[in-house]
Amino acid sequence: MFTSRYTVFFSIALLSLLLAALAVTGKISWWWSLIPALLTLRGILDIRQKNHAILRNYPLMGHFRFLFEMIRPEIRQYFFEGDNDGAPFTRKERSLVYQRAKGDVDSRPFGTELNVKQTGYEWVGHSLAPTVLANHDFRVTVGAERAQPYAISVFNVSAMSFGALSANAIRALNKGAQKGGFLHDTGEGSISPHHREFGGDLNWQVASGYFGCRNEDGTFNQDKFAEQAKSPQVKLITVKLSQGAKPGHGGILPAAKITPEISATRGVPMGVDCVSPATHSSFKTPIGLLEFIQKLRTLSGDKPVGFKLCVGHPWEFFGIVKAMLETNILPDFIIVDGSEGGTGAAPLEFVDHVGMPLQEGLLMVHNTLVGAGLRDRIKIGASGKVITAFDVARTIAIGADWCNSARGFMFSLGCIQSQSCHTDRCPTGVATQDPGRMQALVVPDKAERVYRFHQTTLHALQELVQAAGLPHTSALRAHHIVRRISDHEVRLMSQLLKYLEPGDLLNGNYRYQVYEKYWPIARADSFHPAL
Structure with a gap:
């Protein structure tokens, strides 16, 4: 110590x-x-x-x-x-989280510090007839057709595994989520005792390594899955296809880092590298993915099940949507992870040059579901550098139903973005398995900060929604966001982004080149295009 x-x-x-x-x-x-x-x-x-x-x-x-x-x-x-000038979050964003987590006033005298004449500056258009909303507890129902639907907050903890984060960090996040009634994503490292201690709602992420529900050879074990999935604490189940920070790439947790506790949580042996493959062994086609989702629903007692991806080749996602139309098996939700997402275990080229950014990926997923006539039956979550109330409002306006944040909640725990996550020498005890460093993170104190960050962010979101004259976050649309495109010109986001109309793809109205070129060659029975 x-x-x-x-x-x-x-x-x-x-x-x-x-x-x-x-x-x-x-x-x-x-x-x-x-x-x-x-x-x-x-x-x-x-x-x-x-x-x-x-x-x-x-x-x-x-x-x-x-x-x-x-x-x-x-x-x-x-x-x-x-x-850290090139780090994923600015100093102002970190400062904002610290203020809100501590309960400090985050108002600013003397006006904005942003350059409103700078290309790319964005704002919410306000109404002369603002609304007055009763509270800031914005929720949407996921899995309305399921036996156990879930009313999810529009702002939740994104995927961060036990192992990547310390036990105390997981405990504080879950205790804060329990108090605030929002969702805590387990990450692919499965459900640890630290996730269960305070009973906060969980989104269990089932990834290619099937941690927590695997056989000794790394394949899926349905009995182990059913045992954990039926826990009342598990509200959603997510099949992870890819991660924004390293899409199309597996991972390895070195044997030296596998503690007995991590071994028991993930169901992996001690003394052997823990390998997370790049692909799933349970399915190889879009139809296979949907059949696997249906299987997880049945095993979980009909809880909402969906999948998470960072969008890559357009025809692959189009093939999944075609499989939905062909089989009538629909995921209850899709979580779109932008390439802006971070992790302590991604190659540099993947961080900078692989995967579709959140705006483009989210728009493609939303548009494709609209064009296929499925958007009303499938909810969309979004993650990737979402940290402020404006980020949430903007992301929902583009096409999401709710947002997840990883680094924002890490900051609320006290993360100072020292970028030493991979060294096990985190100075604040957030991203380490070192018992001496971990003890610095006091769970009751940091759980309260997690809770306050969530509440103050939603309160700020409430004020934005009211100012726009809207009754709920679900009423936000792209025309509510304005963007400066030059020194002398601004446009509504609805003018800059291309949207399909309901049923367009079914009627052959492709409208835009990406659909005209790739929708016809997408296949429900293969991730490879029909060339």
């Missing part, structure tokens, strides 16, 4: 003892030991306090971070977070 993180504290404590001993012998005055003694006391208080993970992990030294924070956030950035 006591590593180099405590070097300064131990050095001062030893100095304090040495000076005290010299004072006792009369060799020096007691005044010489006063300052080291006070610093030692301060360090002990740092370790014992529960509000700041940085101080628990870095007694005394951690105060420099807060000193720089008071002077100027940018100084803190470079001294304690690294030069």
